[in-house]
Structures are given as structure tokens and as C-alpha cells.
Amino acid sequence: MPKSWGEFDYVIVGAGSAGCVIANRLSSNPSVSVAILEAGGRDWNPWIHVPVGYFKTMHNPSVDWCYQTEPDKGLNGRRLEWPRGKVLGGSSSLNGLLYVRGQKEDYDGWRQMGNVGWGWDDVLPYFKRAEDQERGEDDFHGVGGPLAVSNMRLSRPICDAWVAAAQNAGYPFNPDYNGASQEGVGYFQLTARKGRRCSTAVGYLHPIKHRKNLQIFTHAQTKRLLIEEGRAAGVVLSHHGSECLVRAKREVILSAGAIGSPQILMYSGIGPGKELAEHGISPVVDQPEVGKNLQDHLQARLVYKCNEPTLNDEVRSLFNQARIGLKYIMFRAGPMTMAASLATGFMRTNDAVATPDIQFHIQPWSADSPGEGVHPFSAFTASVCQLRPESKGEIRIGGPDPLQYPKIYPNYLATGTDQRTIVDGIRIAMRIAEEQPLAGKIASRFRPGPDVASDEDILEWARNTATTIYHPTGTCRMGPDDRAVVDPRLRVRGVRGLRIADCSIMPRIVSGNTNAPAIMIGEKASDMIAEDAAA
Incomplete structure (x- = not known):
């Protein structure tokens, strides 16, 4: 039996661009308990906090997952390295700090696809709430938020x-x-303050890490979800080789990114049934679109x-x-x-x-x-x-071992x-x-x-x-239809008490860098979770 790490109201998987936001907002309510699980370690590497430090952290396995794609036909059979953050702050601790929201038409397009509540007028307040804009407050920018945004x-x-x-x-x-x-x-505008990187760990997590109702677990790599009677009841994880269990009384929120979130779903039996069976995984929910709809710039x-x-x-x-x-x-x-x-x-x-x-x-x-x-x-x-590629790829699991890297097919x-x-x-x-x-x-x-x-x-x-510009999205598509992985409130179809909040939910990739939208998704998700709990 896995060792128990306790029970919390909310368990967040992934302390990255969206996960840190959700941990901050949910734990602001002292009546709920929150756990956040990060597969990587603390953001102690000093190069993380120096803006140009991405030269030292990208491709560094101590803080980077160091993913690699499968040979891609569109790139004449080349494989690409796909860096992703494996540390508190996730990819916001490794990225190039560029603050880009995309076009209002991107979000209005999501709304027109049936995703109620995701139009530009719906999401702009969340961009503003997150922001502490050096230029000051106006119709499009906010001040006083956790995320520092500054000029060069x-x-x-x-x-x-x-x-x-x-x-x-x-x-x-x-x-x-x-x-x-x-x-x-x-x-460019950038996520920095006074010459220092402002990752979501810096902006959202560190200032509140001493809250008594928040527990931050590092070196905790999620293997699969614990699903009991159709409900996500917890998370089974690996911690320095030992298997542990964290239980969730209310919800599990996956914020593991466009690679990690679909991988965790599939190892939990939520995904394309035939593909899962090939690896000896018993399907819990036959959801054919998990891992599909992969888009990148x-x-x-x-x-x-x-x-x-x-x-x-x-x-x-x-x-x-x-x-x-x-x-x-x-x-x-x-x-x-x-x-x-x-x-x-x-x-x-x-x-x-x-x-x-x-x-x-x-x-x-x-x-x-x-x-x-x-x-x-x-x-x-x-x-x-x-900005808006039509080509779509997919993420597949690489074998029966949940700690095994997935197979990435970008299809550029x-x-x-x-x-x-x-x-x-x-x-x-x-x-x-x-x-x-x-x-x-x-x-x-x-x-x-x-x-x-x-x-x-x-x-x-x-x-x-040509190479990636590090913006994988779309692998747990949001939509009003039954084939979409999550509904417009980010609830995973077919499993109660389970949401996804990261760039994997994008039905279409945004027209620009994806870190700011990931943070917005975290902000909006945290409100949805609190609203649904109060309903």
C-alpha cells in the first residue's frame, strides 16, 4: 500500500504557471486545505532568478524535463528537444520571460466554439487581476497583482x-x-521586477508558503489518479522511489501542462481505450481525445x-x-x-x-x-x-510504466x-x-x-x-461537446471531482507566447472551483 501523505480539500498536481496561481487563490480561504505536488525541486538554482539564466537552466535535467519529440515527417525526420520546467514555477522558471496575451479574437473564437465564459471580455479581468504592470493601470492592464510585468x-x-x-x-x-x-x-514586455525573474513561484507561491492550510510537496511525481466510484479521490505519486498517496476530499486539479496532464489521465485509465489496453491499462473512461489536438508554434x-x-x-x-x-x-x-x-x-x-x-x-x-x-x-x-498553425499532433504514453516519458508527435x-x-x-x-x-x-x-x-x-x-518556440497546448481540449476532454468549467468528463487547468485545455492555440494565458487560466480556474464549491 502507498504511504499516506494525508488528506486535503484540494490537491493540485503541478506547481507551474497555473498551479501556483490556483494554490495561492484557493488557500486564501482559511477554511479549506490545499496540497500542491511538484515533480521537481525547489527553485533554489540562482540562475532561475536571473532573467538571462535560461541559457543555464534549459536542457539542465535538474530543472528541465528534457523531453524530446519523435522523428517528425514535416521536419524531414528530425527530433526536437522540448524543454519543460521541472521545478517550482514550472516553465515560468525557465522561459524567456516574454509577456504576451494573444489576440482578443483568440478568446472570442473559443467562445464561438461553445466555451461559455471564455470570450475576451470574460478573460481580460483575469489578466488584469494577475498583473502588476510597471506602466500603470488602464483599460487593459492592472496593478497590484502577484505577477510583475515590466519594460525592457x-x-x-x-x-x-x-x-x-x-x-x-x-x-x-x-x-x-x-x-x-x-x-x-x-x-517586449517581460515578467520581471527590478532585474529579477517573476515566475509564478516567486509571484504567487513564495509569499504565501507559510499559510497553515497550504502544503507544498516537492520531488513528488504523480503516477496516476486514485479513482473511487467514478470520483477522483486522490493522487498516487513517487517520492524518491517510494509510492505515496495524497487524498482529496473535494477536487484534484491537474496543472501538469500539455504533456504531463494527458499523460497522467492516460495512466489513470482516462484516454483512448484501445491505446491504453495495448499497454495493459484498464480503461476507466474511454476518452479518445486525451493527448490529441496537440498544437505548438x-x-x-x-x-x-x-x-x-x-x-x-x-x-x-x-x-x-x-x-x-x-x-x-x-x-x-x-x-x-x-x-x-x-x-x-x-x-x-x-x-x-x-x-x-x-x-x-x-x-x-x-x-x-x-x-x-x-x-x-x-x-x-x-x-x-x-501564430495559428493548422497542423495538430498528439501525445501518447510510452509504455506501461507511468514514470516513463511519453511519445510526442508534433506533426509540424x-x-x-x-x-x-x-x-x-x-x-x-x-x-x-x-x-x-x-x-x-x-x-x-x-x-x-x-x-x-x-x-x-x-x-x-x-x-x-526550424524548431519549437516552446508552446505546446491543446492536448486536453475544452469544449461543449461530449468528445472534449473538459467542459467550459474545466471539469473532466466522466470523472467527478477532477479538473484540468493549464495550456492543455486550449481548444486552439493562442496567437502568441503561452505563459500569460496559462496564468490567466489558473486565475479563472480558481474562481470556478470556489464558485462551484459554494453552489
């Missing part, structure tokens, strides 16, 4: 030149892509060599690294305050598209991947991704629209690079090389080089 503390001439060149190419300047309209070019990273220094030059020598470190320690300023990108653009590839369908991430450095070090020459990166570039959009986005990047003042700073195009010219060449280059 760093600028670089090459990024300023890109923004100016994009405007000369006909794209308007937008000072706030999280405001009235997303479209245009400008600079694919990025093509163009690199241009420059005829003037970029951040590549600043960080190559040990002396410069020491100087940068000292500046950060003394003033919380300089390159160590940098998010994953400085400048951005949300654009339409053609006039037939109603809202932006591509996004740029502009970085004053270049590298083969985070964690591998910068290139040995002056360069910058213009990354472009398709599987449709003509996705192929055309990535090619058009790359061509827009090339066109902006020909505009002044950026053109005068470019020595040559490094990736793709000058021999990549036709649409066929560009698509083939994308298949050979």
Missing part, C-alpha cells in the same frame, strides 16, 4: 534598427501589443552577420563576462536582465488575413540553441513563427497553409533586412545562405532547421 531594462542598436526598418517596410509601431491591438512592431531562426558589434562580442571574453556580471550584481542592469528577445512584431502575411498570423522575436545575439553559447562572430537573430508543417505561412514569414524577414537603417548594419545573411532563394528552397530550409 536593456536596449541594443541592432534591435532598434530592426524596429525602424520594419516601420520603413510598412509595419506600424505599436507601443503595447497587449493593449487595444496586437498588430505592429515594438518591444514552430520558429524559423534567420541569422544575419553584422558589420558592427552585437551581444555575441560582448559575452565572448572572460573579462567582458565579469564586467557584465558585476553590473548586474551592483545595479540589476545590463545584458543579464535580458529576456529571450528584445524586439517583436505581429504581422499579417497578406491582406486576406484579418489579424496577425506571424510573430517575430528579435535577438541581439545568435546561437545554435540556448545553452550552447553564442556564435564566434557579430550577428543577430530574426526568429519568425506562425502538415498543411498547405502552415507551409505557405512559414515561407511568407521568412520572406518578410528577408524584406525587412533590406530596409534601412538595418541593411547598413548587415554584412551578410548567414542562415539561410544566399543559395536559398525559391519558395521550395525556403520551405526545405525550414524543414531542416
Whole structure:
């Protein structure tokens, strides 16, 4: 028998971007008890709290799940690394700190699909409630919330030149892509305060960790749910090799992300019955869409060599690294305050598209991947991704062992629209690079090389080089229909006392980075749980 870790009103699986939010909000009621289970450890690694620290934490197995996809046909059989946070704060402790909500049309689209309560006017108050916006309060932004949102503390001439060149190419300047309209070019907002990362662990969990009605368990990897008479009665977990049980009197909330949440459901017998039976798992609820509807943003990273220094030059020598470190320690300023990108653009590839369908991430450095070090020459990166891919993949369990990694099939570039959009986005990047003042700073195009010219060449280059921008979503789809995994109140169909609150519930991926929407989902879910308990 598993060792008992006690019984709580609510058990939250995953102390990540949504889970920490829910733990904070539910435990604000002293009459309820809350447990939150995190498979990783405490967020003690100092690089977690330094904005540029994602160079040190991504692909680091002490804080990253280090997932890898199966060979993908759309990428010519390549496998991609998929980092996901395995630490308090989840991926909000590892990500590039970029605060992007998406378009109001995304959420209105969810509502039009039958998800009552998820339109833009419904979710905006939750974005605002979460936020402590450095720019102040207005119709679109809030102050005083747990999540610090600030402007960049760093600028670089090459990024300023890109923004100016994009405007000369006909794209308007937008000072706030999280405001009235997303479209245009400008600079990222980031989840940081005074040069320090604000993960959900920092913003939501640490300030309330001493509440007597809250218990935080780390190194507690969920294996499966305990289901008794059709109800989620608890969670069976592994803790340093021992099997333990945490019971839930009211609800279990899965916030394990687009990979973890469907995996836990399937090992609990909730999923495609035939697939589960193949691994010796007895189906409890035959739910064919668990793990399906996987969507992600694919990025093509163009690199241009420059005829003037970029951040590549600043960080190559040990002396410069020491100087940068000292500046950060003394003033919380300089390159160590940098998010994953400085400048951005949300654009339409053609006039037939109603809202932006591509996004740029502009970085004053270049590298083969985070964690591998910068290139040995002056360069910058213009990354472009398709915001609303049509291609859908799936998550499958990898075998009978619940601690075994799942199989990830992204299915990138599987449709003509996705192929055309990535090619058009790359061509827009090339066109902006020909505009002044950026053109005068470019020595040559490094990736793709000058021999990549036709649409066929560009698509083939994308298949050979494009990579994830770390936004898996959709694998526990929300919807009003019986085939949807959760209903619009995030209750799992077929099992009482069980909800899911993370990016897996998205019926369609949002048009932008997914961390801010994950936090919003946590905020909204916490209200739903409290409302239903009071009903």
C-alpha cells in the first residue's frame, strides 16, 4: 500500500504557471486545505532568478524535463528537444520571460466554439487581476497583482534598427501589443521586477508558503489518479522511489501542462481505450481525445552577420563576462536582465488575413540553441513563427510504466497553409533586412545562405532547421461537446471531482507566447472551483 501523505480539500498536481496561481487563490480561504505536488525541486538554482539564466537552466535535467519529440515527417525526420520546467514555477522558471496575451479574437473564437465564459471580455479581468504592470493601470492592464510585468531594462542598436526598418517596410509601431491591438512592431514586455525573474513561484507561491492550510510537496511525481466510484479521490505519486498517496476530499486539479496532464489521465485509465489496453491499462473512461489536438508554434531562426558589434562580442571574453556580471550584481542592469528577445512584431502575411498570423522575436545575439553559447562572430537573430498553425499532433504514453516519458508527435508543417505561412514569414524577414537603417548594419545573411532563394528552397530550409518556440497546448481540449476532454468549467468528463487547468485545455492555440494565458487560466480556474464549491 502507498504511504499516506494525508488528506486535503484540494490537491493540485503541478506547481507551474497555473498551479501556483490556483494554490495561492484557493488557500486564501482559511477554511479549506490545499496540497500542491511538484515533480521537481525547489527553485533554489540562482540562475532561475536571473532573467538571462535560461541559457543555464534549459536542457539542465535538474530543472528541465528534457523531453524530446519523435522523428517528425514535416521536419524531414528530425527530433526536437522540448524543454519543460521541472521545478517550482514550472516553465515560468525557465522561459524567456516574454509577456504576451494573444489576440482578443483568440478568446472570442473559443467562445464561438461553445466555451461559455471564455470570450475576451470574460478573460481580460483575469489578466488584469494577475498583473502588476510597471506602466500603470488602464483599460487593459492592472496593478497590484502577484505577477510583475515590466519594460525592457536593456536596449541594443541592432534591435532598434530592426524596429525602424520594419516601420520603413510598412509595419506600424505599436507601443503595447497587449493593449487595444496586437498588430505592429515594438518591444517586449517581460515578467520581471527590478532585474529579477517573476515566475509564478516567486509571484504567487513564495509569499504565501507559510499559510497553515497550504502544503507544498516537492520531488513528488504523480503516477496516476486514485479513482473511487467514478470520483477522483486522490493522487498516487513517487517520492524518491517510494509510492505515496495524497487524498482529496473535494477536487484534484491537474496543472501538469500539455504533456504531463494527458499523460497522467492516460495512466489513470482516462484516454483512448484501445491505446491504453495495448499497454495493459484498464480503461476507466474511454476518452479518445486525451493527448490529441496537440498544437505548438514552430520558429524559423534567420541569422544575419553584422558589420558592427552585437551581444555575441560582448559575452565572448572572460573579462567582458565579469564586467557584465558585476553590473548586474551592483545595479540589476545590463545584458543579464535580458529576456529571450528584445524586439517583436505581429504581422499579417497578406491582406486576406484579418489579424496577425506571424510573430517575430528579435535577438541581439545568435546561437545554435540556448545553452550552447553564442556564435564566434557579430550577428543577430530574426526568429519568425506562425501564430495559428493548422497542423495538430498528439501525445501518447510510452509504455506501461507511468514514470516513463511519453511519445510526442508534433506533426509540424502538415498543411498547405502552415507551409505557405512559414515561407511568407521568412520572406518578410528577408524584406525587412533590406530596409534601412538595418541593411547598413548587415554584412551578410548567414542562415539561410544566399543559395536559398525559391519558395521550395525556403520551405526545405525550414524543414531542416526550424524548431519549437516552446508552446505546446491543446492536448486536453475544452469544449461543449461530449468528445472534449473538459467542459467550459474545466471539469473532466466522466470523472467527478477532477479538473484540468493549464495550456492543455486550449481548444486552439493562442496567437502568441503561452505563459500569460496559462496564468490567466489558473486565475479563472480558481474562481470556478470556489464558485462551484459554494453552489
